[in-house]
Amino acid sequence: MPTSPSSSAQAAREALAVRLSHLRKDAGLTGKELSARCGWHPAKTTRIQKAEVQLTDADIRAWCVACGAAEQANDLIATARAVDSMYVEWRRSHQTGMRRTQEGFYDLYAQTAVTRAYVSNVVPGFFQTPAYATALMEAITNFQGTPNDVSEAVAARVARSRFLYEGGHRFVVLMEESVLRYRVGDADTMADQLRHLLTVMPLPSVSLGVIPFTAQRTMWPLEAFYLHDGTRCVVETLTAEINVVQPRELSDYRVAFGELMKMAVHGSAARALINTAISSLG
Numbered sequence: 001m002p003t004s005p006s007s008s009a010q011a012a013r014e015a016l017a018v019r020l021s022h023l024r025k026d027a028g029l030t031g032k033e034l035s036a037r038c039g040w041h042p043a044k045t046t047r048i049q050k051a052e053v054q055l056t057d058a059d060i061r062a063w064c065v066a067c068g069a070a071e072q073a074n075d076l077i078a079t080a081r082a083v084d085s086m087y088v089e090w091r092r093s094h095q096t097g098m099r100r101t102q103e104g105f106y107d108l109y110a111q112t113a114v115t116r117a118y119v120s121n122v123v124p125g126f127f128q129t130p131a132y133a134t135a136l137m138e139a140i141t142n143f144q145g146t147p148n149d150v151s152e153a154v155a156a157r158v159a160r161s162r163f164l165y166e167g168g169h170r171f172v173v174l175m176e177e178s179v180l181r182y183r184v185g186d187a188d189t190m191a192d193q194l195r196h197l198l199t200v201m202p203l204p205s206v207s208l209g210v211i212p213f214t215a216q217r218t219m220w221p222l223e224a225f226y227l228h229d230g231t232r233c234v235v236e237t238l239t240a241e242i243n244v245v246q247p248r249e250l251s252d253y254r255v256a257f258g259e260l261m262k263m264a265v266h267g268s269a270a271r272a273l274i275n276t277a278i279s280s281l282g
Contacts, residue, residue, distance in 0.1 A: 009086035010051070011246065016079055017051040020063055024049075027067035037066035055080050086243045090144060093241065097149030098137060102156035108228060109160050113168060116227040116257050120176040122184060123193060124226070126160040127173070127200060132193040133157050135185030164205050172207045174260050176221060180210070180277035187281045194278045198271060209264030210273045219259035227253055 024034050031049070035042040039062070047053045048063070057077050064073040093101045102125075109115065109126065117124050122136060133154045141148050163169040183190050201208050226234045233244040233253045244250060265273070 009083065009242065012083040012086060013051040016055075016076070016083060017049050019076065019079075020060075021049045023064065023067040023069050023072070027069070029067065034063070034066050038062045086245070087240055088243075089240045090140075091146060091239075094141075094144055094146040097147040098141065098153035099149050099156050102153050106156060106160055108234075109163050109169070112228040114170045114172065114229055116172045116230075117225075118174045118222065118257060118260055119179055119224045120221045121179065121182065121224060123175070123179060123197070124173060124224075125157045126164060126171065127197060128157060128161075129189075129193050129196050130154055130158055131189040132184055135189055139184075164200060164203055170205050170207075174209045174211060174257070174264050176211050177213050177273055177277075178221075180274060181280070183281075191278050191281050194274050194281075197274055201271065207266070208270060209261065209266045210270040211260060211264045212273060215263040218263065219256055222256065222260075225253055227257060230254060 024031070027034075029037075031045045032042050035045045038045075038059075044053065048055065048059070053059075057080075060076045060080060061070075061073045064070050064076065105125065115126075123132060125133070128136070134150060137150045137153055137157070138148075141150060164171065180194060184193070197208065200206050224236045226236075227250075228234070230250065231245070233250055235242040235244060244253065264270075
Protein backbone atom coordinates (compact mmCIF):
# COMPACT_ATOMS: atom_id res chain seq x y z
CA MET A 1 0.00 0.00 0.00
CA PRO A 2 1.35 3.49 -0.82
CA THR A 3 2.64 5.45 2.16
CA SER A 4 0.71 8.41 3.54
CA PRO A 5 1.03 11.43 1.25
CA SER A 6 2.04 13.56 4.24
CA SER A 7 5.01 11.34 5.10
CA SER A 8 7.45 13.09 2.75
CA ALA A 9 6.69 16.41 4.46
CA GLN A 10 7.18 14.84 7.88
CA ALA A 11 10.42 13.20 6.76
CA ALA A 12 11.70 16.61 5.62
CA ARG A 13 10.75 18.16 8.98
CA GLU A 14 12.61 15.39 10.79
CA ALA A 15 15.69 15.86 8.59
CA LEU A 16 15.72 19.57 9.45
CA ALA A 17 15.37 18.73 13.15
CA VAL A 18 18.37 16.39 12.89
CA ARG A 19 20.47 19.17 11.32
CA LEU A 20 19.60 21.48 14.19
CA SER A 21 20.39 18.79 16.74
CA HIS A 22 23.79 18.25 15.15
CA LEU A 23 24.51 21.98 15.35
CA ARG A 24 23.77 21.90 19.08
CA LYS A 25 25.95 18.85 19.65
CA ASP A 26 28.80 20.25 17.55
CA ALA A 27 28.67 23.37 19.73
CA GLY A 28 28.94 21.21 22.85
CA LEU A 29 25.66 22.48 24.25
CA THR A 30 23.03 20.62 26.23
CA GLY A 31 19.39 21.23 25.46
CA LYS A 32 19.04 23.34 28.61
CA GLU A 33 22.09 25.44 27.75
CA LEU A 34 20.83 26.11 24.24
CA SER A 35 17.37 26.99 25.58
CA ALA A 36 18.89 29.50 27.99
CA ARG A 37 20.87 31.16 25.20
CA CYS A 38 17.76 31.33 23.02
CA GLY A 39 15.58 32.62 25.85
CA TRP A 40 12.88 29.97 25.71
CA HIS A 41 11.73 27.00 27.78
CA PRO A 42 13.72 23.74 27.43
CA ALA A 43 10.50 21.99 26.38
CA LYS A 44 10.54 24.03 23.17
CA THR A 45 14.02 22.77 22.34
CA THR A 46 12.84 19.20 22.88
CA ARG A 47 9.84 19.73 20.58
CA ILE A 48 12.06 21.30 17.90
CA GLN A 49 14.41 18.31 17.98
CA LYS A 50 11.41 15.96 17.68
CA ALA A 51 10.09 17.91 14.66
CA GLU A 52 6.92 18.80 16.57
CA VAL A 53 7.18 22.57 16.11
CA GLN A 54 6.61 24.72 13.02
CA LEU A 55 9.79 26.80 13.10
CA THR A 56 9.84 30.54 12.51
CA ASP A 57 12.75 32.34 10.87
CA ALA A 58 13.52 33.89 14.26
CA ASP A 59 13.65 30.45 15.93
CA ILE A 60 16.19 29.16 13.41
CA ARG A 61 18.31 32.30 13.57
CA ALA A 62 18.37 32.22 17.39
CA TRP A 63 19.36 28.53 17.35
CA CYS A 64 22.22 29.12 14.92
CA VAL A 65 23.53 32.14 16.82
CA ALA A 66 23.40 30.17 20.08
CA CYS A 67 25.48 27.43 18.43
CA GLY A 68 28.01 29.86 16.95
CA ALA A 69 26.82 29.00 13.46
CA ALA A 70 25.04 32.19 12.39
CA GLU A 71 26.36 31.73 8.86
CA GLN A 72 24.13 28.64 8.44
CA ALA A 73 20.91 30.43 9.37
CA ASN A 74 19.89 31.55 5.89
CA ASP A 75 20.32 28.07 4.42
CA LEU A 76 18.31 26.46 7.21
CA ILE A 77 15.58 29.10 6.92
CA ALA A 78 15.29 28.37 3.21
CA THR A 79 15.04 24.66 3.97
CA ALA A 80 12.31 25.25 6.56
CA ARG A 81 10.29 27.33 4.10
CA ALA A 82 10.56 24.57 1.50
CA VAL A 83 9.30 22.06 4.08
CA ASP A 84 6.36 24.32 4.91
CA SER A 85 5.37 24.43 1.23
CA MET A 86 5.11 20.63 1.14
CA TYR A 87 2.04 20.60 3.40
CA VAL A 88 -0.17 23.67 3.05
CA GLU A 89 -3.51 23.93 4.82
CA TRP A 90 -6.24 25.24 2.54
CA ARG A 91 -7.43 27.75 5.15
CA ARG A 92 -3.89 29.10 5.33
CA SER A 93 -3.49 29.43 1.56
CA HIS A 94 -7.04 30.83 1.22
CA GLN A 95 -6.75 33.33 4.07
CA THR A 96 -7.16 36.22 1.61
CA GLY A 97 -9.38 34.27 -0.80
CA MET A 98 -8.80 31.62 -3.45
CA ARG A 99 -7.52 33.73 -6.36
CA ARG A 100 -3.84 33.70 -5.38
CA THR A 101 -3.82 29.93 -4.93
CA GLN A 102 -5.39 29.47 -8.37
CA GLU A 103 -2.81 31.76 -9.93
CA GLY A 104 -0.07 29.68 -8.33
CA PHE A 105 -1.49 26.56 -9.96
CA TYR A 106 -1.51 28.38 -13.31
CA ASP A 107 2.25 28.86 -13.03
CA LEU A 108 2.71 25.18 -12.15
CA TYR A 109 0.78 24.02 -15.22
CA ALA A 110 2.66 26.46 -17.43
CA GLN A 111 5.87 24.67 -16.43
CA THR A 112 4.48 21.13 -16.74
CA ALA A 113 4.75 19.18 -19.98
CA VAL A 114 2.73 16.12 -18.93
CA THR A 115 0.06 16.19 -16.23
CA ARG A 116 -1.30 12.84 -15.08
CA ALA A 117 -4.42 13.41 -13.01
CA TYR A 118 -6.65 11.02 -11.08
CA VAL A 119 -9.91 12.39 -9.68
CA SER A 120 -12.52 10.64 -7.59
CA ASN A 121 -14.63 13.59 -6.42
CA VAL A 122 -14.78 16.53 -8.86
CA VAL A 123 -13.81 17.37 -12.42
CA PRO A 124 -10.19 18.64 -12.57
CA GLY A 125 -9.83 22.41 -12.72
CA PHE A 126 -8.46 22.57 -16.25
CA PHE A 127 -11.64 20.83 -17.52
CA GLN A 128 -14.11 22.89 -15.47
CA THR A 129 -16.70 25.24 -16.97
CA PRO A 130 -17.11 28.65 -15.28
CA ALA A 131 -20.53 27.68 -13.85
CA TYR A 132 -19.25 24.37 -12.43
CA ALA A 133 -16.16 26.07 -10.98
CA THR A 134 -18.32 28.78 -9.41
CA ALA A 135 -20.65 26.28 -7.72
CA LEU A 136 -17.73 24.24 -6.43
CA MET A 137 -15.68 27.19 -5.17
CA GLU A 138 -18.70 28.78 -3.49
CA ALA A 139 -19.17 25.55 -1.54
CA ILE A 140 -15.48 25.42 -0.60
CA THR A 141 -15.48 29.06 0.52
CA ASN A 142 -18.58 28.55 2.64
CA PHE A 143 -17.11 25.42 4.23
CA GLN A 144 -13.76 27.02 5.02
CA GLY A 145 -15.18 30.37 6.10
CA THR A 146 -12.53 32.20 4.05
CA PRO A 147 -12.94 35.50 2.16
CA ASN A 148 -15.16 35.23 -0.90
CA ASP A 149 -13.36 36.19 -4.09
CA VAL A 150 -14.94 33.39 -6.10
CA SER A 151 -15.46 35.35 -9.32
CA GLU A 152 -11.75 36.27 -9.49
CA ALA A 153 -10.70 32.75 -8.44
CA VAL A 154 -12.91 31.16 -11.10
CA ALA A 155 -11.34 33.34 -13.78
CA ALA A 156 -7.88 32.25 -12.64
CA ARG A 157 -8.90 28.57 -12.57
CA VAL A 158 -10.58 28.57 -15.98
CA ALA A 159 -7.50 30.31 -17.44
CA ARG A 160 -5.67 27.00 -17.01
CA SER A 161 -7.73 25.52 -19.84
CA ARG A 162 -5.61 27.46 -22.36
CA PHE A 163 -2.90 24.83 -21.92
CA LEU A 164 -5.23 22.26 -23.47
CA TYR A 165 -5.00 24.16 -26.75
CA GLU A 166 -1.33 25.12 -26.73
CA GLY A 167 1.53 22.96 -27.84
CA GLY A 168 3.92 21.52 -25.29
CA HIS A 169 1.31 20.32 -22.76
CA ARG A 170 -0.41 16.96 -22.41
CA PHE A 171 -3.14 15.89 -19.95
CA VAL A 172 -3.71 12.23 -19.13
CA VAL A 173 -6.79 12.09 -16.91
CA LEU A 174 -8.46 9.21 -15.09
CA MET A 175 -11.87 9.90 -13.63
CA GLU A 176 -14.04 7.71 -11.44
CA GLU A 177 -17.56 7.35 -12.86
CA SER A 178 -18.80 8.87 -9.60
CA VAL A 179 -17.40 12.24 -10.76
CA LEU A 180 -19.90 12.15 -13.61
CA ARG A 181 -22.73 11.56 -11.16
CA TYR A 182 -21.92 13.86 -8.24
CA ARG A 183 -24.07 16.92 -8.93
CA VAL A 184 -22.09 20.13 -8.48
CA GLY A 185 -24.43 23.05 -9.04
CA ASP A 186 -27.89 22.57 -10.58
CA ALA A 187 -28.81 20.11 -13.31
CA ASP A 188 -28.10 22.56 -16.14
CA THR A 189 -24.65 23.36 -14.70
CA MET A 190 -23.82 19.68 -14.44
CA ALA A 191 -25.12 18.86 -17.91
CA ASP A 192 -23.06 21.67 -19.44
CA GLN A 193 -19.99 20.42 -17.60
CA LEU A 194 -20.46 16.88 -18.88
CA ARG A 195 -21.00 18.12 -22.44
CA HIS A 196 -17.77 20.10 -22.08
CA LEU A 197 -15.93 16.87 -21.28
CA LEU A 198 -17.19 15.46 -24.58
CA THR A 199 -15.88 18.59 -26.30
CA VAL A 200 -12.33 18.34 -24.93
CA MET A 201 -11.96 14.57 -25.33
CA PRO A 202 -10.94 14.72 -29.03
CA LEU A 203 -8.17 17.28 -28.40
CA PRO A 204 -4.68 15.97 -29.26
CA SER A 205 -3.44 17.08 -25.86
CA VAL A 206 -6.08 15.12 -23.91
CA SER A 207 -6.46 11.49 -22.91
CA LEU A 208 -9.57 10.99 -20.76
CA GLY A 209 -10.39 7.65 -19.19
CA VAL A 210 -13.35 6.81 -16.97
CA ILE A 211 -13.26 4.04 -14.35
CA PRO A 212 -16.74 2.46 -14.39
CA PHE A 213 -18.65 1.59 -11.24
CA THR A 214 -18.56 -2.01 -12.48
CA ALA A 215 -14.77 -2.19 -12.89
CA GLN A 216 -13.05 -5.00 -11.00
CA ARG A 217 -10.93 -3.05 -8.51
CA THR A 218 -7.22 -3.81 -8.43
CA MET A 219 -6.60 -0.36 -6.88
CA TRP A 220 -9.01 1.15 -4.40
CA PRO A 221 -10.41 4.69 -4.94
CA LEU A 222 -7.95 7.33 -3.77
CA GLU A 223 -8.01 11.04 -3.04
CA ALA A 224 -7.42 13.23 -6.09
CA PHE A 225 -3.78 13.52 -7.12
CA TYR A 226 -1.91 15.26 -9.93
CA LEU A 227 1.50 14.09 -11.16
CA HIS A 228 3.46 16.90 -12.78
CA ASP A 229 6.15 15.48 -15.09
CA GLY A 230 6.68 12.73 -12.56
CA THR A 231 8.76 15.03 -10.34
CA ARG A 232 6.00 16.43 -8.12
CA CYS A 233 2.66 15.04 -7.04
CA VAL A 234 -0.03 17.33 -5.64
CA VAL A 235 -2.51 15.45 -3.44
CA GLU A 236 -5.73 17.19 -2.47
CA THR A 237 -7.25 16.31 0.90
CA LEU A 238 -10.13 17.94 2.74
CA THR A 239 -7.84 20.21 4.74
CA ALA A 240 -4.60 20.56 2.81
CA GLU A 241 -2.62 20.50 -0.39
CA ILE A 242 0.24 18.03 -0.04
CA ASN A 243 3.23 18.29 -2.35
CA VAL A 244 4.98 14.96 -2.65
CA VAL A 245 8.55 15.10 -3.95
CA GLN A 246 10.21 12.13 -2.25
CA PRO A 247 11.27 9.65 -4.98
CA ARG A 248 9.86 6.59 -3.20
CA GLU A 249 6.44 8.17 -2.80
CA LEU A 250 6.44 9.51 -6.35
CA SER A 251 7.09 5.97 -7.50
CA ASP A 252 4.09 4.76 -5.47
CA TYR A 253 1.84 7.31 -7.17
CA ARG A 254 3.13 6.38 -10.61
CA VAL A 255 2.42 2.71 -9.89
CA ALA A 256 -1.04 3.55 -8.54
CA PHE A 257 -1.80 5.60 -11.66
CA GLY A 258 -0.78 2.66 -13.82
CA GLU A 259 -3.11 0.32 -11.94
CA LEU A 260 -5.99 2.79 -12.17
CA MET A 261 -5.33 3.15 -15.91
CA LYS A 262 -5.89 -0.59 -16.37
CA MET A 263 -9.43 -0.27 -15.00
CA ALA A 264 -10.42 2.75 -17.11
CA VAL A 265 -12.31 2.80 -20.39
CA HIS A 266 -11.54 5.29 -23.13
CA GLY A 267 -12.97 6.50 -26.43
CA SER A 268 -16.53 5.44 -27.24
CA ALA A 269 -16.94 3.51 -23.97
CA ALA A 270 -16.01 6.60 -21.94
CA ARG A 271 -18.28 8.81 -24.06
CA ALA A 272 -21.16 6.39 -23.46
CA LEU A 273 -20.74 6.73 -19.68
CA ILE A 274 -20.71 10.52 -19.98
CA ASN A 275 -23.82 10.54 -22.19
CA THR A 276 -25.62 8.22 -19.78
CA ALA A 277 -24.81 10.62 -16.95
CA ILE A 278 -26.18 13.52 -19.00
CA SER A 279 -29.40 11.60 -19.70
CA SER A 280 -29.86 10.88 -16.01
CA LEU A 281 -30.10 14.62 -15.31
CA GLY A 282 -33.45 14.70 -17.13
